Amino acid sequence: EAGVTxxxxxxxxxxxQQATLRCSPISGHTSxxxxxxxxxxxxxxxxxxxxxxxxxxxxxxxRFSGRQFPNYSSELNVNALELEDSALYLCASSPQGAQGDxxxxxxxxxxxxx
Amino acid sequence: SQQGEEDPQALSIQEGENATMNCSYKTxxxxxxxxxxxxxxxxxxxxxxxxxxxxxxxxxxxVTLDTSKKSSSLxxxxxxxADTASYFCATDGGRxxxxxxxxxxxxxP
Numbered sequence: 729e730a731g732v733t734x735x736x737x738x739x740x741x742x743x744x745q746q747a748t749l750r751c752s753p754i755s756g757h758t759s760x761x762x763x764x765x766x767x768x769x770x771x772x773x774x775x776x777x778x779x780x781x782x783x784x785x786x787x788x789x790x791r792f793s794g795r796q797f798p799n800y801s802s803e804l805n806v807n808a809l810e811l812e813d814s815a816l817y818l819c820a821s822s823p824q825g826a827q828g829d830x831x832x833x834x835x836x837x838x839x840x841x842x
Numbered sequence: 843s844q845q846g847e848e849d850p851q852a853l854s855i856q857e858g859e860n861a862t863m864n865c866s867y868k869t870x871x872x873x874x875x876x877x878x879x880x881x882x883x884x885x886x887x888x889x890x891x892x893x894x895x896x897x898x899x900x901x902x903x904x905v906t907l908d909t910s911k912k913s914s915s916l917x918x919x920x921x922x923x924a925d926t927a928s929y930f931c932a933t934d935g936g937r938x939x940x941x942x943x944x945x946x947x948x949x950x951p
Contacts, residue, residue: 732884761939770930770943773940773941816882818884818885820884820885830875831885832887833877833884833886833887835883835884836882838882
């Protein structure tokens with residue numbers, strides 16, 4: 729069974745640009761979660777999608793947004809990039825919409841903002 | 843904040859020794875999970891313990907939960923070099939899953 733996949737592996741942008749990160753969940757999983765992990769810090773919850781709807785949002789500005797497609801894959805968009813957005817962005821999935829359940833993580837996208 | 847806090851922040855042991863990491867949290871939970879992260883990669887789920895459980899085992903892992911003290915511990919027995927990683931506890935706050943900042947474990951061969 730294929731795990732959670734994320735693309736691209738690395739992404740380099742300059743300040744003010746937009747970044748788009750993609751995630752494909754494990755087959756059969758309907759929930760997708762996005763986290764930001766800045767260097768040396770823990771995971772900060774960004775967004776939770778389930779069945780195509782945004783279910784919950786972390787304490788991040790509106791320039792962080794996303795969506796979930798009918799096939800349950802998801803996209804995270806970060807507009808007007810700032811230097812402090814440089815981080816590892818992790819996507820996770822779970823079988824259904826219960827955020828406290830076990831989450832299965834992808835390998836992450838390393839975003840660098842110059 | 844509900845976020846868990848792991849202790850110690852870093853731990854270095856010799857191969858074959860046991861490693862113990864602790865997690866404290868602030869509000870009531872339904873369950874607590876432990877995850878492992880190898881350097882710069884995604885997290886791998888290790889074990890989930892529910893609020894009505896006190897101890898759980900999985901291979902060389904032993905997790906305890908004390909809801910009265912709002913704390914949990916993860917014990918890795920007979921450590922191996924491959925156990926070198928960061929370990930995170932995660933607590934569910936109803937709608938959110940809160941991760942701590944992790945314990946960095948180094949197992950020296």
